[in-house]
Amino acid sequence: MQEHDLSYVRAEMVNAQAAPLGERGLVRWLRINLFATPADAIMTVIGIAILGLVLPPLVNWLFISAQWSGPDRSVCATVSQGGLQPDGWSGACWAFVNAKFEQFMVGRYTISERWRVWLVAIMFVALLVPLMIPRAPYKGLNAIMLFGIFPIVAFVLLVGGVLGLPYVETQLWGGLMVTLVLSFVGIAVSLPLGIVLALGRRSKLPVVKMVCVIFIEAIRGVPLVTVLFMASVMLPLFLPAGMTFDKFLRALIGVALFASAYMAEVIRGGLQAIPKGQYEGADSLGFSYWQKTGLIVLPQALKLVIPGIVNTFIGLFKDTSLVYIIGMFDLLGIVRQNFADAAWASAQTPMSGLVFSGFVFWLFCFGMSRYSMFMERRLDTGHK
Amino acid sequence: MASQDVAGRAESSLATYLNDPKIRGIAYQVLLFVALVFFIYWIVGNTVENLRRANISSGFAFLNGRSGFDISQSLISFSSDSRYSRALLVGLLNTLLVAGVGIVTASIIGFIVGVGRLSRNWLIRKICMVYVEVFRNIPPLLVIFFWYFGVISVLPAPRDSIALGIPLGFETSRGFYGLDYFLSFGSYLNNRGFFLPKTVWGDGAWLIAAAIVVAIAMIWFVARKARQRQEATGQQFPVFWTSVALIIGLPLLAFALAGFPLTLEFPTASTFNLVGGFQVKPEFLALYLALSFYTAAFIAEIVRAGILGVNKGQTEASYALGLRSGQALRLVIIPQAMRIIIPPLTSQYLNLTKNSSLAIAIGYPDLVAIGGTILNQTGQAIEIVAIWMVVYLGLSLATSAFMNWFNAKMALVER
Numbered sequence: 001m002q003e004h005d006l007s008y009v010r011a012e013m014v015n016a017q018a019a020p021l022g023e024r025g026l027v028r029w030l031r032i033n034l035f036a037t038p039a040d041a042i043m044t045v046i047g048i049a050i051l052g053l054v055l056p057p058l059v060n061w062l063f064i065s066a067q068w069s070g071p072d073r074s075v076c077a078t079v080s081q082g083g084l085q086p087d088g089w090s091g092a093c094w095a096f097v098n099a100k101f102e103q104f105m106v107g108r109y110t111i112s113e114r115w116r117v118w119l120v121a122i123m124f125v126a127l128l129v130p131l132m133i134p135r136a137p138y139k140g141l142n143a144i145m146l147f148g149i150f151p152i153v154a155f156v157l158l159v160g161g162v163l164g165l166p167y168v169e170t171q172l173w174g175g176l177m178v179t180l181v182l183s184f185v186g187i188a189v190s191l192p193l194g195i196v197l198a199l200g201r202r203s204k205l206p207v208v209k210m211v212c213v214i215f216i217e218a219i220r221g222v223p224l225v226t227v228l229f230m231a232s233v234m235l236p237l238f239l240p241a242g243m244t245f246d247k248f249l250r251a252l253i254g255v256a257l258f259a260s261a262y263m264a265e266v267i268r269g270g271l272q273a274i275p276k277g278q279y280e281g282a283d284s285l286g287f288s289y290w291q292k293t294g295l296i297v298l299p300q301a302l303k304l305v306i307p308g309i310v311n312t313f314i315g316l317f318k319d320t321s322l323v324y325i326i327g328m329f330d331l332l333g334i335v336r337q338n339f340a341d342a343a344w345a346s347a348q349t350p351m352s353g354l355v356f357s358g359f360v361f362w363l364f365c366f367g368m369s370r371y372s373m374f375m376e377r378r379l380d381t382g383h384k
Numbered sequence: 385m386a387s388q389d390v391a392g393r394a395e396s397s398l399a400t401y402l403n404d405p406k407i408r409g410i411a412y413q414v415l416l417f418v419a420l421v422f423f424i425y426w427i428v429g430n431t432v433e434n435l436r437r438a439n440i441s442s443g444f445a446f447l448n449g450r451s452g453f454d455i456s457q458s459l460i461s462f463s464s465d466s467r468y469s470r471a472l473l474v475g476l477l478n479t480l481l482v483a484g485v486g487i488v489t490a491s492i493i494g495f496i497v498g499v500g501r502l503s504r505n506w507l508i509r510k511i512c513m514v515y516v517e518v519f520r521n522i523p524p525l526l527v528i529f530f531w532y533f534g535v536i537s538v539l540p541a542p543r544d545s546i547a548l549g550i551p552l553g554f555e556t557s558r559g560f561y562g563l564d565y566f567l568s569f570g571s572y573l574n575n576r577g578f579f580l581p582k583t584v585w586g587d588g589a590w591l592i593a594a595a596i597v598v599a600i601a602m603i604w605f606v607a608r609k610a611r612q613r614q615e616a617t618g619q620q621f622p623v624f625w626t627s628v629a630l631i632i633g634l635p636l637l638a639f640a641l642a643g644f645p646l647t648l649e650f651p652t653a654s655t656f657n658l659v660g661g662f663q664v665k666p667e668f669l670a671l672y673l674a675l676s677f678y679t680a681a682f683i684a685e686i687v688r689a690g691i692l693g694v695n696k697g698q699t700e701a702s703y704a705l706g707l708r709s710g711q712a713l714r715l716v717i718i719p720q721a722m723r724i725i726i727p728p729l730t731s732q733y734l735n736l737t738k739n740s741s742l743a744i745a746i747g748y749p750d751l752v753a754i755g756g757t758i759l760n761q762t763g764q765a766i767e768i769v770a771i772w773m774v775v776y777l778g779l780s781l782a783t784s785a786f787m788n789w790f791n792a793k794m795a796l797v798e799r
Contacts (some may be wrong), residue, residue: 033506040505047507207413211420221777223738225752226769233765237434238427318523325745332526339533350533358522358530365521 062355065091069098077346093352096344103338104357107174107329113166116157117177123150124180132371134378147188170248174329176360178248182255182320182330187313189256194263194312199293201264202271212264219261224322228254232326251323259316266308270301303379310372314365321361331357431766440763447472453757455749457665468758475754476775482671482750483737489676490736491729494683501688512684519681524739527678532670532746537575545572545579572651578664579651588642595638599630606630667748671740679736683729690725691717723791730787734780741776751775 021027034044067075067085076093077083085091097104106117127146130136158181161167173181200212219227231254235245245253274297282292302309324333335353338344401407435442447469454464459477462470500512519527540546572579603626610621639646651661694717702712743750752772759768 033504036504043503043505043508047505047511050511051507205409205413207417211416218773218777221780222773223741223752223776225741225744226772226776229752229756229759229772230769233759234769237431237765240430241434241437314521318521321523321525322742324525325742332523332529336529336533347538350529350537351535354526354530354534358526361523361526362518362521366517369521 061091063092065089067091067093067095070095072343073346073349076344076348076352081346083346091348092355093344093346093348094356096338096349096352097356099344100338100341100353103175104331104334105175106177107334108172109174109177110166110168110172113160113168116160116165116168120154120157123153124184151185151188170246173248174334176331178323178328178330179317179320179332182252182323183313183317185252186255186259186316186320190259190263190312190316191309193256193260194267195298197260197264198267198271201268216261216264219258220265224255224258224319225325227258228322228326230254231257247326248328251326251328255316255320255323258319259312262312262315263309266305266312267301269308270305271297273304274301306376306379307372310368314368317364317368318361331360438763442764442766444767446762446764446767449762451758452761455754456747457668457749468762471754471758472751472771475749475751478748479737479740479743479750479752482668482675482743482748483740486672486675486679486736486740487733489672490679490683490732493676493680495687497680497684498687499691501684502691516681516684519678520685524674524678525742525745528670528674528742528746531673532666536577536666536670539573539575542574542576545574547572575666576663577666578669580662580664581648581650582662584647584649586645586647588645591638591642592635592645595634596631599634602630602634603627665748667743667746670746671743671748675736675739678739679732682732682735686725686728686732687721689728690721693724694720726787726791730784730791733787734783737779737783738776 018024019028022031035041070076073096074083075095076085078085078087078089080087102114106114109117127142127150131139131142131146136142156162157165158173158177159168159170197212197216200208201216203209203212228251231250232247235250235253239245278296278300279292282296287295320330321332323330324336329337335357338353339350447467449468450464451466451468451471452464453471455462455471455474457478458474459481460470460474462474497512497515500508501516503509503512571581606621606626607623610623614620649661651663652659698716698720699712702716703709707715740750741752744753744756747753755768755772759765
């Protein structure tokens with residue numbers, strides 16, 4: 001009997017009220033993200049203090065006090081050090097990087113022949129970028145161009161000695177060019193070699209397995225420096241008299257072998273993650289070993305370990321800086337070598353050069369890792 | 385048809401033979417083995433020939449020769465009259481020193497940053513992320529150069545050393561006002577390194593060492609008893625605070641009993657350098673800082689992955705059981721996270737040890753740097769490289785054996 005008792009019935013809904021101030025907008029964000037608990041608030045204060053301590057001097061050094069151009073060290077040295085800057089000045093010496101930029105890129109490559117390096121660089125970018133964009137067409141042709149034809153053209157152009165191009169010995173190579181050549185060849189060699197080694201390690205044939213295990217573990221157990229030493233001092237001993245290798249090629253062999261041992265372990269992880277049913281399914285379809293491996297197992301295994309493969313690439317890219325130790329000048333090496341240039345020696349020069357080369361390395365490595373994340377998401381078919 | 389097939393197969397028994405996977409496998413292996421033997425034979429032949437022409441006698445006899453060079457930092461006594469073998473030992477100890485100290489520091493920074501990346505606090509999370517992304521993506525050699533050429537070599541000269549301490553007063557253009565550098569620790573920083581007061585132990589210092597050993601034994605005993613009692617009666621015993629009291633109290637007591645047998649030798653300024661005290665060489669400092677900061681970024685990612693790998697239900701269940709958040713972390717989450725963390729952590733420790741070979745680039749006398757010097761002096765390339773490989777492989781195997789044992793202890797005991 002309740003239905004008609006009510007004297008007053010509201011006809012429409014009450015409008016939703018705005019949330020309290022502490023529950024919306026910036027205040028809510030601050031409360032949740034920065035001041036959730038007293039301990040949190042203390043952490044935030046410490047964090048702000050750290051930033052306040054680090055950021056202003058950093059920005060000042062990097063940009064505000066930095067010297068962007070100049071003829072020699074005088075722009076980067078204080079008066080008491082024989083320069084133009086007031087005492088107590090501290091800022092990045094980008095003028096040094098500016099003046100040496102071309103050297104940082106190609107080393108002591110013959111100046112009249114440097115167009116060859118630029119040409120190779122343009123070709124590399126022109127071939128790599130479409131390969132990396134998933135929507136760009138002609139992937140197969142593109143890959144053949146990049147990994148089949150481009151290396152030959154690049155070799156002819158960079159080394160010279162044929163087709164009327166003057167020979168440029170690798171002693172003169174340096175800078176980012178060496179870093180990129182070493183990493184490109186290292187990547188191109190280590191991936192197939194790593195696959196072979198990983199398959200060998202999983203092989204049922206004991207001799208094959210043993211050879212692969214010894215190779216992988218021996219290389220993985222020692223630092224790259226010793227592998228490079230081995231390539232630079234022991235390789236000449238192993239070869240018959242009169243047969244010598246170029247120093248650059250020796251470093252290349254060292255880096256590539258080192259990377260392939262690591263690559264093999266990454267790929268082995270992928271191979272082990274493939275369920276046994278896949279192998280058995282391929283067997284029951286009457287596939288041969290190579291068909292089974294090439295058509296069923298590897299495509300799945302490689303996709304699984306993309307992050308690991310890219311991590312190995314990043315490691316390889318960073319490791320190329322070690323060739324400095326056997327007397328070659330990659331990007332880091334040539335920056336380091338230029339600290340000794342009397343025309344530019346100042347207290348700020350080393351730091352500026354290192355920050356610049358660090359930024360270049362960081363750009364490449366960070367780019368690779370982000371691209372691998374992107375590919376991982378793209379190739380994710382939802383099967384786990 | 386079928387009968388024909390059978391007949392055909394019986395005829396070409398050679399083809400059957402060739403297609404037998406077992407026979408093929410053996411054939412491949414024999415082929416590989418023969419090729420390998422020939423390859424090694426060729427290499428050994430060439431090497432012997434090359435060594436003969438260069439007049440280098442192979443073998444490890446050269447290790448007994450007089451080294452003729454000095455080593456800037458050495459844990460054991462060494463002079464230029466010492467043998468090559470002793471030089472290599474110095475190098476090995478230096479490698480172990482920087483790796484050991486680096487591993488401890490990298491673990492501490494790595495754990496802090498890794499936990500920080502999961503913090504609820506947005507600012508802390510971002511700071512930790514920037515740290516990880518910066519250090520993961522630059523070469524370790526660059527980090528070493530950064531500390532060596534960018535930071536330590538541009539510190540003031542010994543005359544203007546930076547005194548480390550907390551000033552109780554303030555600096556003005558007319559001088560220093562206030563008490564003094566109250567907590568100065570007697571430590572100085574300059575471009576020759578880091579100078580600390582040196583501890584000189586007097587008679588009876590062995591008593592303190594003995595006290596530490598006794599304290600550790602007692603802690604072990606107390607922990608065992610407390611565990612037994614808790615399992616029997618459910619009563620808890622404050623093991624942690626007892627341990628702290630024991631490990632600090634006993635050595636202090638021994639220190640007092642022995643009559644305070646410790647004097648500090650402070651570094652003092654002389655004309656060109658600081659003398660006395662304990663000097664940490666800039667090469668060591670740069671390598672140690674670089675390896676710690678670089679590896680810490682990787683450890684942070686491992687720790688983060690490990691903690692994320694523990695199911696959230698575990699946290700909730702432990703709260704439901706009435707554990708406080710500290711207990712839940714200590715008893716439930718960390719033991720499970722450790723299982724995920726340990727294997728990759730092992731390989732990071734090994735990486736740090738191997739990366740310590742980059743010391744050669746700044747002249748820290750580690751195994752590779754000293755080996756390289758000996759290699760240049762004697763030309764015994766094969767022997768030196770063999771020593772390197774044996775030592776590093778040995779270190780790798782020892783570390784992984786220890787970590788495997790630790791891992792097995794921590795591993796989940798499944799049904």
